[in-house]
Amino acid sequence: MAAMAETGSVLLDEAGRLFGDLFASAEARLAAERGEWPEAAWRRLEEQGFTLALVPEAKGGAGLRPAEVWPLLRLAGHYALPLPFAETVIAAALWARAGGEVPAGPLTLAPALPGETLRLDAAGRLSGRAHAVPWAGQAYIVASVTDARGKPVLALLPPQKEAGARRTLGGDPAPDLVLDGATPEALRPASASLSLPHGWLALGAHMRAEQLVGGMARALAYAIEHANTRVQFGRPIGKFQAVQHMIAEAAGELAAATAACDRAAPFFDEEEGVLDAAIAKARASEAAGKVAEVAHQVLGAMGFTREHPLHFTTRRLWSWRDEFGGEHHWHEMIGRRALAAGGEALWRLLADRPEGVMDEAGEAR
Amino acid sequence: MAELRFPPVRLPAEARAVREKVRAFLRDELEAGRFTPDVDSWGRFDPEFSRRAGRAGFIGMTWPKAYGGGEYSALSRFVVACEMLAAGAPCGAHWIADRQSGPQILRHGSELARRTLLPRIAAGECYFAIGMSEPNSGSDLASVRTRARREGDAWVIEGSKIWTSRAHQVHYLIALTRTGDPGPDRHQGLTQFIVDLKAPGVIIRPIHNLAGGHEFNEVFFDRVRVGDEWRIGEVGEGWRMVTGELAFERSGPDRFLSDYRLLTALIDHLGVEPGAEEVGAEEARAVGRLVAHLGALLSMSQAVAGLLAAGENPAVEAALVKDVGTRFEREIPEVARRFFSGPVRSGGADYFERALGRVMLHAPSYTLRGGTREILRGIIARGLGLR
Numbered sequence A: 001m002a003a004m005a006e007t008g009s010v011l012l013d014e015a016g017r018l019f020g021d022l023f024a025s026a027e028a029r030l031a032a033e034r035g036e037w038p039e040a041a042w043r044r045l046e047e048q049g050f051t052l053a054l055v056p057e058a059k060g061g062a063g064l065r066p067a068e069v070w071p072l073l074r075l076a077g078h079y080a081l082p083l084p085f086a087e088t089v090i091a092a093a094l095w096a097r098a099g100g101e102v103p104a105g106p107l108t109l110a111p112a113l114p115g116e117t118l119r120l121d122a123a124g125r126l127s128g129r130a131h132a133v134p135w136a137g138q139a140y141i142v143a144s145v146t147d148a149r150g151k152p153v154l155a156l157l158p159p160q161k162e163a164g165a166r167r168t169l170g171g172d173p174a175p176d177l178v179l180d181g182a183t184p185e186a187l188r189p190a191s192a193s194l195s196l197p198h199g200w201l202a203l204g205a206h207m208r209a210e211q212l213v214g215g216m217a218r219a220l221a222y223a224i225e226h227a228n229t230r231v232q233f234g235r236p237i238g239k240f241q242a243v244q245h246m247i248a249e250a251a252g253e254l255a256a257a258t259a260a261c262d263r264a265a266p267f268f269d270e271e272e273g274v275l276d277a278a279i280a281k282a283r284a285s286e287a288a289g290k291v292a293e294v295a296h297q298v299l300g301a302m303g304f305t306r307e308h309p310l311h312f313t314t315r316r317l318w319s320w321r322d323e324f325g326g327e328h329h330w331h332e333m334i335g336r337r338a339l340a341a342g343g344e345a346l347w348r349l350l351a352d353r354p355e356g357v358m359d360e361a362g363e364a365r
Numbered sequence B: 001m002a003e004l005r006f007p008p009v010r011l012p013a014e015a016r017a018v019r020e021k022v023r024a025f026l027r028d029e030l031e032a033g034r035f036t037p038d039v040d041s042w043g044r045f046d047p048e049f050s051r052r053a054g055r056a057g058f059i060g061m062t063w064p065k066a067y068g069g070g071e072y073s074a075l076s077r078f079v080v081a082c083e084m085l086a087a088g089a090p091c092g093a094h095w096i097a098d099r100q101s102g103p104q105i106l107r108h109g110s111e112l113a114r115r116t117l118l119p120r121i122a123a124g125e126c127y128f129a130i131g132m133s134e135p136n137s138g139s140d141l142a143s144v145r146t147r148a149r150r151e152g153d154a155w156v157i158e159g160s161k162i163w164t165s166r167a168h169q170v171h172y173l174i175a176l177t178r179t180g181d182p183g184p185d186r187h188q189g190l191t192q193f194i195v196d197l198k199a200p201g202v203i204i205r206p207i208h209n210l211a212g213g214h215e216f217n218e219v220f221f222d223r224v225r226v227g228d229e230w231r232i233g234e235v236g237e238g239w240r241m242v243t244g245e246l247a248f249e250r251s252g253p254d255r256f257l258s259d260y261r262l263l264t265a266l267i268d269h270l271g272v273e274p275g276a277e278e279v280g281a282e283e284a285r286a287v288g289r290l291v292a293h294l295g296a297l298l299s300m301s302q303a304v305a306g307l308l309a310a311g312e313n314p315a316v317e318a319a320l321v322k323d324v325g326t327r328f329e330r331e332i333p334e335v336a337r338r339f340f341s342g343p344v345r346s347g348g349a350d351y352f353e354r355a356l357g358r359v360m361l362h363a364p365s366y367t368l369r370g371g372t373r374e375i376l377r378g379i380i381a382r383g384l385g386l387r
């Protein structure tokens, strides 16, 4: 169940092999979590062209469509890469599509939480706070900022080396970004969807939703493997109905989260995609807690150790579900939209998909 | 481990056109006041509505034209089912025949059965019940004891079925009977037959449900003669027939839209008039969560419809749709009651209150009918490779 992705795709097979290979040892992962930048692993990702998957070919990227690239992020979540891979794919695509020159090395996105604003003054200086910005100390930052006229603009900032050492439960860096009159390296106009109230955050949310789905599939695979091999009372614990039902319930959560992400797959930063991205993140964030709970329950004490690799996945599930808005944030946004539309309009809100984009997704399969 | 597949499907142009057609049909029906949208859409029995739906081509859509069908894809049928339920239309009369009995007859019935029954089903005039459960065989369906014995070129059925929905209102049921030795796995020696509910020896007794309604029944067979032409599938193949039927029964939108009109009523109940105070965050979150769940289910179910259209038998995926879908259905009233002050009472004029009351009383059945939650989870676990 390679992250429940469509297997058979050459690109995904190749990516799966590489992702599995990059951090084959737990020691390499732990070193990354202690703060050593995994340069060799990063280089390999870059050399294979995966980081620029969504960047147009004319700009030196692979020029893939969104529906082809989201599964790649799902796969990165499956392998719990301790690298800003997903962030780079999204930030590079945004910056390139806005007409910017994509800098070499990792990239990230700011702000990463609801309700935070960075402001650009008339003299072009940037101020404000953004909390828990993934990899802000190591990566170039593509930031959504509000200019002096109140319009959204994209700004490029170099890595903030002095940003601090705070890390998520997953062990990945996420320092606060505190800007007080910083000068961006470049500015580009933001697309229409990024100017929507939830547009910016929805993009990061969609990214984390895909990673959550990949991570949940991994956690469930650990649980199934353990249930089939751990023997108690003379038989594999997977023979016990209580264990079977826990796993089946988790599989339902994963299936729903997967389907929610698949809905959003045709979109990148189009306006029509914002609601679907919100649904994807809301569903995946909610499912992640349940799936992690079940995986740990099934693995018993072994799953609670540093030796068993489950924690590399579940610690990230516990963090990703709250990054770029947790389910409560997105539930409120979706609910307000549904309430404003009224009961009768709900059906079309969910059932009517924009045909043009769906055609693209259809082709991509 | 086995792979679960929910490949996203795009609605083909045909299905999109059909959607416009069924929406226009439902709009006309509503405007003419021929039905009132309500919860429990596929449980409401309205032969007049079914006949009009049949005339408009919305029943038996995927079947060959020679048998009264429309030769549409399974995705077009999926779209029509969704639209009917979302509109809260009373499609209970034809639902079972369209969803499972008809397809079963088409694939495994005799030519005579196909010719006599399918066109009438498609016309919305001929309705079916499911004859699986017995007093001593619920979840353990393979243990059924109703027997069919061969007598010349006919069969004689003896025994009884229970919980048979709408047996008192429909024309036929498909009975699962024992015709031979169970074999080591107990799945051998079962055979399905189409039984005319007007046939001599069929006795139907009502069983009232907890809400006071008469929906299901007990059906007795006292030496009921059935011609061999009314057999479904080969003799002894009944288990395979039943499990194939269940993939259709479990994966459809009726497993998460039973109380959809309560969700829309909740939204209208909480929604504010323009200019009035904003909706509270708690209300918005509660609704938003349900909407997110619904969006995911719609995609899951559509993916399974795509697999069925491609001729696959996604039994495990179908079980997942039903487990997740019915869990969602049961949550809607629990969320809705948080925003209703006091106990729900009869005799009120408010639709939200009536729908909430009706759904609360019916919700226990969602996770029983069509295979209990526990049985589904066993199927899912095995499908995931738990040995």
Ligand SMILES: Cc1cc2nc3c(=O)[nH]c(=O)nc-3n(C[C@H](O)[C@H](O)[C@H](O)COP(=O)(O)OP(=O)(O)OC[C@H]3O[C@@H](n4cnc5c(N)ncnc54)[C@H](O)[C@@H]3O)c2cc1C
Pocket (backbone or CB within 6 Å): A241, B129, B130, B131, B132, B133, B134, B137, B138, B139, B140, B162, B163, B164, B165, B166, B216, B365, B368, B369, B370, B371, B372, B373, B374, B375
């Ligand atoms: C509204 C309604 C309409 C129905 N309509 C029809 C119909 O038209 N035709 C028809 O044939 N049937 C119909 N049914 C019957 C339905 O299919 C059965 O109720 C269902 O299969 C369960 O059987 P049971 O009720 O005998 O419960 P039981 O099988 O006795 O189960 C009782 C409880 O024990 C649990 N249980 C049983 N076995 C196991 C096990 N191995 N592991 C774990 N838990 C287990 C069940 O999950 C359940 O919680 C209908 C039921 C309802 C409620």
